[in-house]
Amino acid sequence: MKRSYLVAALFAVLTLNFNLQAALITIDWVTVGDPGNAADTTTYGAVADSFRIMKFEFQNSQYAAFLNAVDPNGTNPNSVYSANMGGKARGGISFTSDNASGSKYAIRPNMGDKPVNYVSWWGAARVANWLQNGQGSGDTETGAYTLNNATGGTAPAVNSGATFYIPTEDQWYKAAFYKGGSTNAGYWDYATQSDSAPTAVTADATTGIGSAGNTGNFANFNRTADWGSPSQDGNVTTVGSNGGASAYGAFDMSGNVQEWTDLTGAADSSRMLRGGDWATDGLGAFLLSSSNRSLSGASSSSDRIGFRLASPAAAPIPEPGTWAAMAIFAGGAAFAGWRRRNSAKVA
Numbered sequence: 001m002k003r004s005y006l007v008a009a010l011f012a013v014l015t016l017n018f019n020l021q022a023a024l025i026t027i028d029w030v031t032v033g034d035p036g037n038a039a040d041t042t043t044y045g046a047v048a049d050s051f052r053i054m055k056f057e058f059q060n061s062q063y064a065a066f067l068n069a070v071d072p073n074g075t076n077p078n079s080v081y082s083a084n085m086g087g088k089a090r091g092g093i094s095f096t097s098d099n100a101s102g103s104k105y106a107i108r109p110n111m112g113d114k115p116v117n118y119v120s121w122w123g124a125a126r127v128a129n130w131l132q133n134g135q136g137s138g139d140t141e142t143g144a145y146t147l148n149n150a151t152g153g154t155a156p157a158v159n160s161g162a163t164f165y166i167p168t169e170d171q172w173y174k175a176a177f178y179k180g181g182s183t184n185a186g187y188w189d190y191a192t193q194s195d196s197a198p199t200a201v202t203a204d205a206t207t208g209i210g211s212a213g214n215t216g217n218f219a220n221f222n223r224t225a226d227w228g229s230p231s232q233d234g235n236v237t238t239v240g241s242n243g244g245a246s247a248y249g250a251f252d253m254s255g256n257v258q259e260w261t262d263l264t265g266a267a268d269s270s271r272m273l274r275g276g277d278w279a280t281d282g283l284g285a286f287l288l289s290s291s292n293r294s295l296s297g298a299s300s301s302s303d304r305i306g307f308r309l310a311s312p313a314a315a316p317i318p319e320p321g322t323w324a325a326m327a328i329f330a331g332g333a334a335f336a337g338w339r340r341r342n343s344a345k346v347a
Contacts, residue, residue: 024135025062028055030249031313032175040187042290044173052315053167053175054308056239057115057252057259058127060092060107066127067093067105070140074104078140079151080126081105082118082301089232090303091118110207110228114236115257115306121271121298122151124166124260124307131164131309155298157267167310169261169272169293175310176246176253176275177290189289191246191253191275192217197285198254200224203237210241218243219255221280221288234278236303250308254288255280257306270295277304 029052039046067081074097085091092111096104125145132143141147144162158165167175176191189195194217201210201218203225210225212218220242223234240251253259258273273296276288286292296305 025065027062027131027309029053029311030055030175032171032178032248033313034178034180034183034185037174037178037183037185039170040173040177040290042173044170044290045178045187047168047170047174050313051167051171052311052313053171053248053250054310055245055250057257057306057308058119058124059112059239060114060116061112063116063119063127064093064105064107064112066130068102069136070126070130070138072102072104074099078122078126078147078149079120080123080140084118084301084303085116088118088303089229090235092116092236113238114208115239115252117236117257117303117306118301119305119307120151120301121155121166121260121262122147123301124309125155127307128162128164128166128309132162152269152299154267154269155271157265158262163315164309164311166260166262166271166307168264169274170264171310172253172259172261172274173290175248175250178247180247187290188247189291190217190219190285191250191288192219192244193247198243198288200255201237201242203227203235208235208237210237210243212241212243214240214251215244219276219285219288220252220278221255221276222284223279223281225278236278258294258304260305260307269298271298272296273305279304 031052033050035050036048037046086094092108092114094106094108126140129140129143129145130138133139144158144165145156177187179185190198192198198217198219200222201212201220203210205227208227210220220237225235225237227235236256242252245251246253253275255276256278258277259275261272261274273294280287
């Protein structure tokens with residue numbers, strides 16, 4: 001009978017570690033080098049240091065994992081979930097209150113690889129904190145940003161030493177438009193490495209995969225990617241399927257969703273959006289260009305707004321397997337200690 005306690009304890013440790021591993025996400029990064037580069041004629045794009053930026057926009061599958069990890073009971077702390085994600089046609093994440101703890105948020109059909117939307121600057125900052133604090137049940141209120149449960153008002157500047165953060169406007173601009181290769185290489189007008197306006201993509205009617213693949217001067221804009229509900233009149237599309245990457249290898253920095261940027265060493269209630277989106281109503285490719293920037297309240301969210309994160313190039317970024325291995329080691333050590341303490345009592 002006492003051996004059954006050992007088996008039960010071991011099973012509990014393994015279950016804990018499995019659940020921890022399942023909650024972790026993988027992020028693909030590209031490195032933006034050429035530190036100390038010159039600014040563009042727009043005055044943007046000069047960055048003193050190398051840094052990493054997400055290769056793709058943050059996706060629904062990643063955000064759903066974040067939600068289930070930080071809000072297992074579905075109480076929606078600090079409005080990390082917007083009902084529009086489940087109630088609007090272009091949202092990608094549903095909420096079911098009757099689901100088991102830790103699985104109340106689910107990816108809607110064919111939306112897992114689409115950029116998450118309806119996320120405010122505050123939501124993106126909480127994801128950065130969660131990543132900085134090791135994912136899983138990591139804190140969302142401290143780390144990269146000191147948020148203190150706020151969801152509006154003056155948004156704080158990033159904290160010193162942050163290893164995950166919303167890119168500054170200069171960082172975002174450089175990752176999108178800089179030609180690379182030297183510190184005075186110049187800039188493209190569009191993030192597809194072109195000075196000519198991209199062609200708008202269509203999408204597979206069922207899956208929402210963009211028609212361009214990952215090459216060429218294409219982007220998801222102008223409401224041409226009409227898939228899913230026939231009344232949608234344009235939609236978000238699978239990341240990395242809407243044309244070529246920037247010179248540093250980042251996809252969809254023109255079109256799909258606008259992306260939050262951050263301020264440098266300042267706190268304010270507004271932030272800039274960059275990159276244009278799937279709609280661009282009447283203004284076409286101009287909204288995708290390096291000349292366009294849009295000021296928005298940090299608490300704003302819509303089906304046209306998403307984000308990607310950045311990280312210092314020198315910062316070590318453990319992969320999910322590393323975190324899981326650490327957890328398994330810790331759990332195994334705890335179990336071994338329990339076994340030693342109780343070995344004399346086991347028949």
